[in-house]
Amino acid sequence: MKYELLKNDFITIGEKKIYRIKALKDFGNVRKGDLGGYIEKENNLSQEGDAWVYDNAEVFDNAEVSGDARVSGDARVFDDARVSGNAWVYGDAWVSGNAEVFGNARVSGDAEVFDDARVSGDAEVFDDAWVFDDAEVFDDAWVFDDARVSGNAWVFDDARVFGNARVFGDAEVFDDARVSGDAWVSKKCDFLCQIQGTKHFVTIQDNWIQIGCHLKTKEEWLKIYENIGKKENYSEEQIEEYRKYIELAKDE
Numbered sequence: 001m002k003y004e005l006l007k008n009d010f011i012t013i014g015e016k017k018i019y020r021i022k023a024l025k026d027f028g029n030v031r032k033g034d035l036g037g038y039i040e041k042e043n044n045l046s047q048e049g050d051a052w053v054y055d056n057a058e059v060f061d062n063a064e065v066s067g068d069a070r071v072s073g074d075a076r077v078f079d080d081a082r083v084s085g086n087a088w089v090y091g092d093a094w095v096s097g098n099a100e101v102f103g104n105a106r107v108s109g110d111a112e113v114f115d116d117a118r119v120s121g122d123a124e125v126f127d128d129a130w131v132f133d134d135a136e137v138f139d140d141a142w143v144f145d146d147a148r149v150s151g152n153a154w155v156f157d158d159a160r161v162f163g164n165a166r167v168f169g170d171a172e173v174f175d176d177a178r179v180s181g182d183a184w185v186s187k188k189c190d191f192l193c194q195i196q197g198t199k200h201f202v203t204i205q206d207n208w209i210q211i212g213c214h215l216k217t218k219e220e221w222l223k224i225y226e227n228i229g230k231k232e233n234y235s236e237e238q239i240e241e242y243r244k245y246i247e248l249a250k251d252e
Contacts (some may be wrong), residue, residue: 002027002047019058
């Protein structure tokens with residue numbers, strides 16, 4: 001046994017009591033006698049590994065924290081959620097439903113991961129971002145600000161989704177893609193694109209990129225990128241439009 005529940009130190013959530021934990025031995029960065037956060041029952045926190053619930057964090061219902069995972073700050077893990085591996089949930093973040101956070105993933109700030117969503121690898125979800133439905137965020141991807149990733153969407157590799165962006169449906173955002181502003185993405189989005197749309201649906205499939213009613217090949221968009229500032233080829237309105245909707249970037 002690495003910890004015990006303190007039956008005289010508890011808080012209530014609805015009609016549920018959750019109890020402060022106390023370390024019974026040294027492990028990881030926890031020392032014997034350290035007080036942790038709150039759990040409802042022993043099944044919420046593995047007695048194996050270095051997993052720990054810190055500060056005023058709460059784990060309850062059928063949720064489980066295991067491996068070397070950490071839950072800290074005022075974070076909550078509940079319902080049937082799982083936090084494992086070297087994952088860390090902190091700040092005011094919530095992980096709920098059947099969601100899983102594992103690997104070296106981080107969920108922080110006021111972020112929420114719920115339903116059947118998965119965050120793994122070295123991915124990070126933070127600020128006020130949500131990942132839900134059956135969506136997955138993995139590898140080194142980041143989702144932050146007020147972004148939402150939902151449906152069956154995947155965000156992976158070194159992709160970034162931020163601002164008020166929405167990634168949903170069967171979308172895949174990957175490589176070095178950047179999706180921001182109020183952009184909506186419902187299909188594939190690869191390393192060639194930096195989308196900063198204003199509620200324009202973006203579809204990227206195979207060699208075609210469509211932004212609103214504009215459908216062009218990747219090569220055509222790259223040509224626009226190369227000539228975007230040349231007034232003899234584009235009007236001021238066109239330049240502003242293309243800059244606003246998409247910038248096809250080389251390496252950052």
